Amino acid sequence: MAESVPTMESSDEEEFYDATESFPEQNCEKGENTPPTAQSDYVPPPEVTVLNADQETVSLGLPLTDHSVGYKLQVDYSCDTHRDSLITKDYGTVKVEGLNPGTEYTFSITRIADNGSQSKATSLSVFTEPSPPAQIAVYQASSESLSLRWDPPVGEVESYIVTCCSEGETVQELTTDTNNLTLSDLKPGACYSLHVSAQHRNGRISKATVKSAHTKTQLESFLEDLGLERHCTEKLSLSMILQIDEKTITDDTVKCNSDLPWYLLKKLMMVNVTARNVKFPSMCESNCWNQSGNTELDLDNLVNSPHSGDMLNPLDIITALFLCSDGFVQQEMALKMSMCQFAVPLLLPNCDTKQCTLMLWALRDIVKKYRPQSLSESKGFIENRIVVSELPMISFVRLGECSLSKSEILNKLLSNSQQYHDTFVHHDMECGDSPRRISNGLAETSWYLPCGNKNMDVFSEPVAVANLRGDIASFETQFSFLCQTSEAVFVFFDNLDTECKLLINQNHKAQIFLVGNHQSQRFSVDALKKVATELRLTNSNILLKTKHMNDADFVKILRNTIRDVVENSKMKKGIEKMADIAHELGIWVDEDCSQCQTAKKNADAITAEIQDIVSYKEAQLPLQGQIWKDLTCLEKEEFRLRKVGSKDIEKYKSDLQLQKTELRKKQNSYDMSNAMSCFIDAISSPGIERCYFLKWMRMNLDNLSREKLSGLREQYKKKYKENKEEIKDIDRQLSNSSLGTEHFFREMGQIYEASLSLPETDPSRQQLQHLPRLCAQLLLDGFPIELVDGDASNIPLRWVSDVLSQLNDLVFPKNKILVVTVLGVQSTGKSTLLNTMFGVQFAVSSGRCTRGAFMLLIRINEDLKKALNCDFMVIIDTEGLKSPELAQLDNSHEHDNELATLVVGLSDITIINIAMENSTEMKDILQIVVHAFLRMKEVGKKPKCQFVHQNVSDVSAHEKNLRDRKLLLEQLNEMTQAAAKMEKKEENKSFTDVMEYSPDTGNWYIPGLWNGNPPMAPVNAGYSEAVYELKKTIIQTLGSCESSVNNILDFTEWMKSLWTAVKHENFIFSFRNSLVADAYMRLCTEFNKWEWEFKQEMYTWVTETETKISNFGTVAVDSEISDMKEYLLLLKSEANTVLAKWETKILENLEQYFKQTEGHVYLVEGYREDFANSAKSLRREIENSVSNQLEAAADIRRGMKEIDRIKENHTKELEGRVCALIEKCRKKKVKMTEKELDTEFDKMWNRTVNELSCSQPKARNVITSVTLCLRDNLSRKGSYTCELLSQKRLQDCGLVPFKYTAEGVINKLKQTVNKVCKVFNIEEHVRALQKIADSIIDACTQFVTDKMERKNNYHDTYIQEILHIIDERLKNIQDVKSIEIEFEVSLKQHICGDAARQFQKMQEDFLHENDPYRCLNQNKEKFRADFKDVFNKRDQCQKKAKEFTERCLRPAIKDFVNRYLGPDITGEMQTSFEFSTRMYFQYSILLDLLSMNDFDKYHSYICSYEKYVKEWIHGRIVEHLSNGSKMFEFEDKHLQSSIRSINDAINKAKTEKSGNLKTFVKNICQKLGDKLAISQDALGAFMILNNANQEQFAHWLTECVKDMEQTLRKKFKETNIQMTLQALHVKPQNELLTKLIGCGKQCPFCKAPCEAGGKEHKEHCASVHRPQGLGRFSWHGTDKLVTDICTSLVISDGRFQCNATKGEWHPFKSYTDIFPDWRIAPDKSLEASDYWKYVLAKFNNEFAKAYNARPADIPETWKSTTYQQAEASLKESFNIK
16 A cells, blocks of 8 residues: 555545446455357456556556557446446556545456456455544643644544654554643753554545654743743843833733733833732732631641742842843943842853853943942942943852852841841742742852941952852853852852762862751761862851851851951953953953944044043034034023124124124134044944943043042032132033033034034035934934933034934924923933833933933833823933022023923923922022923923922821821912012912822822932832822823923924023013914804904895895885884894804804814913904994994985985886876877977976975084084093194095104193203104104094995994094004094094095085986986877887886896895905914015015005005916906805895785785885895886786896896906996905004014914014114114114113103113003014014115115125024014915
C-alpha cells in the first residue's frame, strides 16, 4: 500500500446513492480464476494487483497478454456508502479516482470482448489511505507547555495519537479523542517536533502531520504573563510611560498580572515608596473576608489558604521592566527607585541568554549628596554622580540554601534605630516570598551615605552595598565580578561543600567573609573549618549567628565588621571604572551601544573645551551675552519709552530700531562657533542618538557647573560677613557660572533670530531654516524647551513662535493643548512637584534653580482625549518668585510680575506653591499672583488655580488650617483690592470677583518630601499620594473646563500678545491679542446678521403697514375700524409685539452664542453686556423710528382723506352731469357729430365746474411749527437758550452757509482771572467745531432731500428727527463739555431754518399736486373720451383694462419695488467682506486708499470722513450692482411677487358674485390692499362712465397685466443704477453708513473712527491710529507737522492739553482720566503703524501745504517703509489672515 499524503483539507461527507448498473454475481475471490472452457467466445479473467492506494485514488495493475488487445475492462467498486463503476481499455494500469479516504472498497473487474462476451469477474478488497489531521496550530505556548489544535480529517476518527519529539527522541506520546491537546512538563525554550496521527474507527492509522514549535523561555513566558511580550523588542519609551491616560486619574486596583507593571511604573514615576507592593487587593480582601466572616473553626481551610506562590515577586516585575525599557526609561526608573531608597539593578540578568548587563547608563543620572564625618564641622557636603563616586563596595551573596534572610539583614544593617526602611526586597515583604522566575542572578546595589551626625550615622563614611540574588553556584560570572570590584564579599550559607571550589578558585581582590547560621540543622562546623583553612580565614572573617543570638545582636556584629572594612578600605572604585572588569568577564555594559558611544563622543568634544565657564560662554556662545541683554533693554524701552524725555517720540523709536538693527548686524558678524556647529550637528542626528547626546550634554554640564558652584559657595561662606561688594561679585559669578543645554538652545535661537534680519535669499539665513523643526522634534520627544530666557528676562518671540509652528505642523491635526503651570517662591519644590506629578525631568540639581520658564509636552492617551478634548498637555515650570539673585535688582518686582502674568495667561490651570509660615513672603507672592489673575480677567481669559501648601503633614491639616484658609482668603481679597487699584479696575473688590475660587476645594496640603533625614530618607509616601490626588483634581478640572481648548497656534498667539503686553507698563490697556480680536470679530459678524434680520423684518412690516395706512378708508381696505386714531393704536400695539419678539430673539441668540465651546467665545465674555445693551438700544431706536413713520403716514392719510372726499364728490357730480348729457343727446334722435358732442360736453363741463363748491385744504405755516419744535427741544437747556433763540427769527436763518465765530468762548475767556487765551488754541477750536457743524449739516440736508424726494405732505416728526440727528451727533463729540450753547443754538437755527423753507415748499407742492380742481381738469379729456364711448355704445373692455393697468396698477407696482429694493441691496452688500463689520469696513477703505495712492483722496478721508465714506459706499454699491444682474434679480423678484398677487386677486374676484364692474374692481383692490398702494385719483377716474363687460374686462385685464410685466422687466433692465438708487425709499448707502459708522465717536487725539461692535459698547477703540500731523497738529514755534502717534504717546511720559482738560497739561499715560471710554492700546508691534507712517512720509509736503504748516521731520525708518510693509501693517492691525 502506498504512503498517504500527510496533510489534506477535510471534505464534506458524501451522500449515499445507488450505482446505475448492478454488479454481476461474484464468482471468485481475489486471485482465483475459473478454468477456460472450450467455447470459442471464452474471455480469460483478468489478473489484478494493487499498485498503489492513497487517500482518494487506487491504482490497479493488469499484466498485458496477447489476447487482451481487443478487450475492455469493466471495473465495479463499492463501499458501505458508495458504489460506482467505470469502463476502460484493457491495458497495464487502471486508476480509480474520487474515493473516500480511510475506507475499504471492494473492486470487481470484468473483461469484455468486442462481441460482448465477458470473463468471470476478479474481485479484491482495498483500503484507501486514511486522511491525517490538517492545519495543526499551536495556539498557546508557555515555558513548560504547548497547547495545540488541528482540523479533524475526513472519515470517522476514533482517536488521535500525539507524539512530541525533541532532538530525534520521543519525549511524550499521548492519545486523545478531541482535536486539541496540551503537552506539559516540557523544557523552557526548547524546540519540539509535534506529530499528530488519526486512528479511524476501522482501525486504520493515518500518516502523521508534523509541526515544529518552541516552548517559551522563562523570560518570554513571564513577559507574556505581564503583557510585556511586545516590549521585548519594541522597548518602552519615556513618552509612552509618561502619557496621561485613564489610569492616571483613576484608582482602579490591579485586576490581573498584566496590570502589575503599569501599576508599579505609575507609582514609581510618582516616587511612591509603596510601588513594590504588587499583591492583588482582591486576593487580600477575599482572605480577610473569609477569615472574618467565618465564625466556625476550620483549621484545614486556614492551613490551605492561598500563599504567595500564586503571586509575582516584585523583583521579577522590576527585572522585566528594566529588560523591556529603553535606556532613558531605565535611567528614570533607577533615579526614582533611588529617591525611594530602593536598591537599584547593578547587574541585570537575562535568564534566557544567561548574559548579564552592567547598568552603568541606567545609574548615571543618580546624584547623591552626603556629609562624611570629615566635613561635619564645616557643614560642607559632597555632591556627585554616584557612578563616578569612588566608594568602597561591600557585596552580599548566598552559597546554597540559607536559612538567614540575607536581604532582611541588609535592610536592618543599613537602617538606624530611628528609621527602618526596606531597601532590598525580602521574604517577609508583600509577595517577597513568591518564587523568583527571572530575577535570580540580579545584582542590586544601594548606598549608605552619612549625614554627618555621629548619633544617627550607621557608618561615618559612604559605602556601596551590593546584593546578588540566587545561588552563586549558578551565577559564577556575577560572583566573579563582585569579587573583583568589592572591598569585601559576605557569603551567606547554611552548609558548606567541603571542597567548595567556587570560593577557592576565585581570583579574589575582595576579602571573603563567611556568614553562617549556627541555629540551622544543616550547619556543619567541620565543613566550615576545612573551607576557612583553605581560604586562610581568621575568626574575624567568620560571622556566625549562634543559638543564643537574636537578629539585633547579629546585625550589630555584622555592622562592626563592615565598619572596620570601610575604615581600612584600600579599594575604592566607582561604577564607571567597573566597566573594564565587566568587559573582561564578558558582561555587557549598557553604555556600549553605538548610539550612546557616538553621542558621548560628541558631547565630550564640546564639554572638554570648557575650562572657565564664564569665558567659554563669551567665546562660544557670544550672541546670548551682552548683545542679547542690550536687545532686550531696547525692546522694552521701545514699549515703555522711559528715557524719551523731551525728544520726538517717533524719531526716538526710530533711533531705537536702528540701534536694534545694528545689534543684529553685530550678532550676524560672528561666525558660528565650533561648539555650536558641533551641537547643531549632534542634535541633527537620528532620534535615539540625539536623545543620548542631550543627556550626556546635560550630565557633563551639570558636573562642570557643580564643581564651579561648590567652589564659589565655599568662597561665599568665608566672605558672607565681610565685604558686601565681594559678596555681590560672588553672587554674579554664581549666576554666570550656570551652564546647561538651555544655553546652547538659547544661542541657537539667537543665531536663528539674527539670521532673520538678513535678506531671504542670503545663504546664511537659508542654512538655518531647519533649526525650529529640530527643536520642535525635541519638544515632541519630551525634552523641556526654554520659553522665557531667565538671564535676559525675555522671550525670543520669533524663535519660540517658529518652533511652535513647526511643532504644530508635526502633530497636525492633533494639535489641541491644555497648559498647567506652577508659580511660587524659589526653592519651595516647584520643579520637584511637577516631576513627581507628571514623572517628568525638570532640572532640580543642587545650585541649579530654574531661571525663566521651561515648557514640556506630554501626550494624552486616546482613552482620555475625548474627555479632555485635547491631544497634549503642556507643563510650564517657572523661576521662583522673589529669588535672592534678583532681589538686588531694582526691577525684580517688575520681573516677577512679567513672568507671573505671562504664565498665568498661558495656563489653563495654575498651581500656586505658597508657604504659610512666612506671612510677609506670602503677601508678596499673593500680590504678584493676584495681579496676574486680575489682568487675565480683564483680557477675557479665565484660568483656574490651586493653592498648594507644602510641608504640612498632620492628618487633620485640612481642618486645622480652616483658620489659615480664612486668613488666606482675606489676604487674597486685600491683594485683589490693591492690585485693582494699581490697574485702575477698582470694581474688583474680592478675589472671587476675579476668578472662581473656593477656599475648601482650592487648597491642597502636602506633607514634606522626605520621610526622615536625608540622605538616607526615602520620599514620603504621603507626599506622593497627596501629589497624586492633586494631579487627579487638576486633570478632572481641565476636563470640566467650559472654555474652548487652544491649539498650538492659539497658544503661540497668546504667548506673543501676552509678552508684548507685559513689556508695557500698563498691561491691561496694552493687551492686544489676535485670538480675542478674532473672537470679537466673529461676535460682531454674528450680531450684525441678527441686527440686519431684525431691521429687515421691521422694514417689511413698516412698508406693509404704511401701505395699509395709505389705503385706509378707501375701497382697497375693508376694515372694521373706521377711526384712524384707533387703527393707529392697533398698529402700534402690533409693532410692539413684533419688536419684542425680535429683541428676545437677538438676546436668545446672544445667550446661545456664548454657550458654544468653539471659537474662543469665553475671551469676549466681557462684551456680552455691551451687545445685550446694543440689542435693547436697537429695539428702542427702531421703535421710535416705526412710531414716527406710522404717525407721519397716519397724519398724511388724515389730510388726504378730506381731499379724497372732495375729489370723490366732484367726480360723482360730474358723472351724473355726463350721464344726463348723454340722455339729453340721445333724445334728440339725431346723429351728432364729434364736434357737436365736444361742444355739448364743454358747456356741461364749464357749467359744472363753476357750480362745484371750492373748499380747498389750506397750507400750514411750517416755519411756525418748526419754531415751536425747536423751542421745545432747547427748553431743557435753560433760559439762556430762549434768549438766544429770540435774537434771530427762524425765517432769517440758514440763508447763507454756516460759519461759527466762537464769540461765546472768547467772552468767557475774557472773564477768567488769568486771561489764559493762549492756552486755548481758539483757531483750532473753531476749526474743529466748524468741521463738526459741516458734518451735521450734511447729514440733515441728506435727510431733508430724502423726504423731499418722497413728495409727501409735511409732518412735525420730520423736524423732530432732524433735531434728534443733531443731538446724537453733538453727544458723540468727545469733549462735549466744550460745546458751548451758542454753537448748538446757532447750528440748530441754521439747519431748522433751511429745512423749514424746504418743507414749506414740499407742502405747497403736495397741496398743489392734490388740488381737487387741478385733478378734475387733469381728467377732463379722459371724461370726454368716456362720454363719447358711452354715447356711441362702444366696447370699453380693452381700453378700460389698459387704463386700470397703466393708471392704477403700474404706479403701485413701481412704488412697491422701490419700497423693497433698498433693504435687498443693503442685505446683499452686507454679504461682502468689506461691509460685514466696522473693522473690515475700515480695513477695506484704507486698503483702497493705499492702492489709489492719491493725496486728495487721503485729504478728503481725513478732513471730510463721513462725506468721503458715504461716497465710497455709494461707489461700491454701484460697482457691485453693475457687475452682474443682482439689481435686476431683486427688481424682478418683487415684480413677480406683485404680478402673482394681482393675478390671484383677479381670479378670486372672478369667483365672487359682483353686481357690476365697479364691485369687481373694488374686490380686486381689496385683495391688493395689504400690498399695493393704489392711487385713489386714478381709481376714481377709472370708475366713472364705465360700461365694460365684467368677463371681457377680466380677460383683457389679465392680458394687459402680462404686457405690463414685460414692459416693466424691459425698463428695469435698461434703467440706470444711479437713477434706481435715487428713487429708493430706503437708501442702501445711508443704511450701510449708519451701520458701519457705528457710534460715531472719534479718537480724541487723532480722530480715527471708533470700530467697536454694537452701539452701546462701553469702550471705544480703533485698530489703526494716525500720526497727529494728519489731524492738523503742528509744533508750537516751528509749525512743523507732528509725527507722534497716539499708540506711542499713551505709553510715554508726554503730556497733552485740550478743551477737555480745561487747558491744563495732563499726562498721556493717564489719558483715561479725561477720556475714560476710550481704549488706545499700544501697537501690537513696531510695524503695526507702518501704514500711516508710509502715508505721511509719502505726502508730507502735500499735507503741510493743505494745513498751512511746515513738513514734518520724518524719522529715518519711516522713509524706508515700503508699500508692501504698509499693506502688511494694515493686515496685522486688523488681524486679517
